[in-house]
Amino acid sequence: MSDHEMINLDEMGSLKTSMESLQETLLNNHRIDPNLYIEYDVKRGLRDSAGKGVLTGLTEISDVNAYDLVNGRKIPAEGSLYYQGYNIYDLVNGLEGHKFGFEETIYLLLFGQLPSEKELEMFKEVMAQFETLSGRFVRDVVMKASNADIMNSMQRCILTLYTYDSRPEDISAENVLRQSIELIAKLPLIAVYSYHSYRHFRKDETLFIRNPQKGLSLAENILLMLRPDSSYTELEAKVLDIALMLHAEHGGGNNSTFTTHVVTSSGTDTYSSVAASIGSLKGPRHGGANLKVQDMFADIKAHVKNWTDEAEVEAYLCRILNKEAFDHSGLIYGMGHAVYTLSDPREVILKKFARKLAEEKGMMEEFALYELVERLGSRLVMEQRKMFKNVCANVDFYSGFVYTMLGIPKELFTPIFAIARIPGWSAHRLEEILNAGKIIRPAYKYVGHHKEFVAMPDRDPCMEYPCMDEENDKNGD
Numbered sequence: 001m002s003d004h005e006m007i008n009l010d011e012m013g014s015l016k017t018s019m020e021s022l023q024e025t026l027l028n029n030h031r032i033d034p035n036l037y038i039e040y041d042v043k044r045g046l047r048d049s050a051g052k053g054v055l056t057g058l059t060e061i062s063d064v065n066a067y068d069l070v071n072g073r074k075i076p077a078e079g080s081l082y083y084q085g086y087n088i089y090d091l092v093n094g095l096e097g098h099k100f101g102f103e104e105t106i107y108l109l110l111f112g113q114l115p116s117e118k119e120l121e122m123f124k125e126v127m128a129q130f131e132t133l134s135g136r137f138v139r140d141v142v143m144k145a146s147n148a149d150i151m152n153s154m155q156r157c158i159l160t161l162y163t164y165d166s167r168p169e170d171i172s173a174e175n176v177l178r179q180s181i182e183l184i185a186k187l188p189l190i191a192v193y194s195y196h197s198y199r200h201f202r203k204d205e206t207l208f209i210r211n212p213q214k215g216l217s218l219a220e221n222i223l224l225m226l227r228p229d230s231s232y233t234e235l236e237a238k239v240l241d242i243a244l245m246l247h248a249e250h251g252g253g254n255n256s257t258f259t260t261h262v263v264t265s266s267g268t269d270t271y272s273s274v275a276a277s278i279g280s281l282k283g284p285r286h287g288g289a290n291l292k293v294q295d296m297f298a299d300i301k302a303h304v305k306n307w308t309d310e311a312e313v314e315a316y317l318c319r320i321l322n323k324e325a326f327d328h329s330g331l332i333y334g335m336g337h338a339v340y341t342l343s344d345p346r347e348v349i350l351k352k353f354a355r356k357l358a359e360e361k362g363m364m365e366e367f368a369l370y371e372l373v374e375r376l377g378s379r380l381v382m383e384q385r386k387m388f389k390n391v392c393a394n395v396d397f398y399s400g401f402v403y404t405m406l407g408i409p410k411e412l413f414t415p416i417f418a419i420a421r422i423p424g425w426s427a428h429r430l431e432e433i434l435n436a437g438k439i440i441r442p443a444y445k446y447v448g449h450h451k452e453f454v455a456m457p458d459r460d461p462c463m464e465y466p467c468m469d470e471e472n473d474k475n476g477d
Ligand SMILES: CC(=O)SCCNC(=O)CCNC(=O)[C@H](O)C(C)(C)COP(=O)(O)OP(=O)(O)OC[C@H]1O[C@@H](n2cnc3c(N)ncnc32)[C@H](O)[C@@H]1OP(=O)(O)O
Pocket: 045, 051, 284, 285, 286, 287, 289, 321, 330, 331, 332, 333, 334, 335, 336, 337, 338, 339, 381, 385, 386, 387, 388, 389, 394, 395, 396
């Protein structure tokens, strides 16, 4: 017996046999004919037959563009991203004057305007007041049941914070704003301390918990809390700050933000909503792709002898696409996007930093491999999948490589995405609370059969029970 609370079937012979039988029943009864999706014009993935997202809401928080309109026709274009109307390139380039931009980005996303110097100072002071966790909470909650999945630890800690809030169920905009800023400020501490706890309890490494320092940016404090000697260079903190800015927001339709809208629309509390969005972001088709990219490159490096041999790299990528290699999902992680066509602007910016850091750290050979996979992967996915549009690398493609060069462990790749995205989720939660007021409830067409009830003694496992066919034309939802 292992020390796991949940059952390990490999250790339980008869239970395993029963579970296999249940699994067979499940698989036999849960197959929907793929043709029915076409017959009923189901908007799979909430996308229409041309791959365009179904319009489910309005937002002023950000704008994600992938096409130009030329003579009324949509032409694929370089991607652009606007936070509250401001181009992400301008926001990043506008950092010239001051060192760090993530706090300003949070203000912009939450309040819809760029702060004046005084407003930003006041906001940073508010954040600093919230940027704390008691020793008791760290000991009793963060340190418990530590594991390598820091996203899971973050969800648990956030759900437990509910208990420590005097107004957890108050969903007035005023209270949700307070809860949001508090969670934005606390999440970096939760992530880094959870990681240290994992290192200590699971890997037997020295435990240290360092408080953030007042007056430092969120990016600086992440590095300060993470590193054993608390040191970091200005370039490292700046690159991390920009990565946080780039990941902060991406419209209402991305999976984790849409989760925020869905969960918020039921009227539930902020902790439930944020924990749900973290659960969504963790998925390997969404923010979890940054970790998958890292693992995929480790796999490519282990199996491709000559990283500069295009034919050899291409052959291996084909094996990945054919589900014969890596995680057998058939996905080249970090490639493709639900919206972007020619490029993802965040990837373009991150790639520049990846190149710069790779030059400094003598990792140009690796950078060249990333570039090669980006070029070949884009073509191969387009050739081998039914695509409506061009395939480009997305924000997750270079982020893990950048974090590795910053000395950030892979366990924190997706948590950093969550630290960056919680301002976006918060802005959307507030927008939903202030404007929408309607529970989100799309339709699912019923394509099963209504059946006559059969009493237990009359049931035969091999029998097909008669259908009440005239019932089946009803419009299910
Ligand atoms: C922050 C972010 O969330 S960015 C995205 C991070 N995710 C990844 O990098 C994972 C790899 N990429 C993907 O899985 C997809 O490109 C997604 C999830 C990002 C977008 O998916 P979709 O909107 O369904 O993409 P799209 O409609 O263009 O895809 C068409 C087909 O190509 C496939 N495809 C798209 N990208 C890839 C890829 N990188 N590798 C293999 N196949 C792909 C899709 O699975 C789909 O196949 P299907 O019709 O059999 O389901």
